[in-house]
Amino acid sequence: MLKFNEIEAVFFDLDDTLYDQLTPFGLALEFCKIEASTLNIEELFKRVRYFSDVLWKLHTKGQMSLEALRVVRLTSAFKDFDLNITKEQALAIQERYEYEQQQIQAFPGIIEIIKDLQKNKSVVGILTNGPVHHQMNKIIALKLDQVIPKELIFISDGIGIAKPDKRIFEYVQRQIKIKPDKCCYIGDTWENDIAASIEAGWNCIWFNHRNREPQSIHTPNKIITDYIGVFS
Ligand SMILES: [Mg+2]
Structure with missing residues (x-):
């Protein structure tokens, strides 16, 4: 079971997780x-x-x-x-x-969730696959750069490792100096977001708003279809 009061870092996937692609x-x-x-x-x-x-x-x-x-x-x-x-x-x-x-616009409630997590002293960031410039343009369009500091935005092309390689999660946890079992990832794609973060020892929440089927035996800590009450 995921104990949210023990989570110290929350990272979001970008595409189709923070906005409707x-x-x-x-x-x-x-x-x-x-x-x-x-x-x-x-x-x-x-x-x-x-x-x-x-x-x-x-x-x-x-x-x-x-x-x-x-x-x-x-x-x-x-x-x-x-x-x-x-x-x-x-x-x-x-x-x-x-x-x-x-x-594009962020899904309803996202900005408030990020601010609430930050108020509760959680580190909040983004971990996304893609080209740096292209992904940053979307983050700016979503105004997420105004609530998430640049050093907590991790983009695969800038790092040289991409999801589902679990080393990208390990890279992030080294940068923020937080243990994997205190980290939580939220994403929509099974292989890249759910299986990969579990392999890295992270907690994870599957944002399954497109009604997909699991593709392996990994078990997310929580499955949601919207963000209402996700951390309560
Ligand atoms: Mg995605």
């Missing part, structure tokens, strides 16, 4: 006039995220460029729904998606 994606499809009326956009988006995680491993090994990853994750996801989009369409969706990501 589906909103900018849906707006990008709409803008690009992609014929998606027969599609369940949430299911399509889940496939994009799936390919994103799979291809990210190739990217971190230097076997795929970021631009190729962003095209292939879209073309592959659409293909799974029997729709073919061109490379140009994929690039147009990606470009608009990045624009829409500048307009």
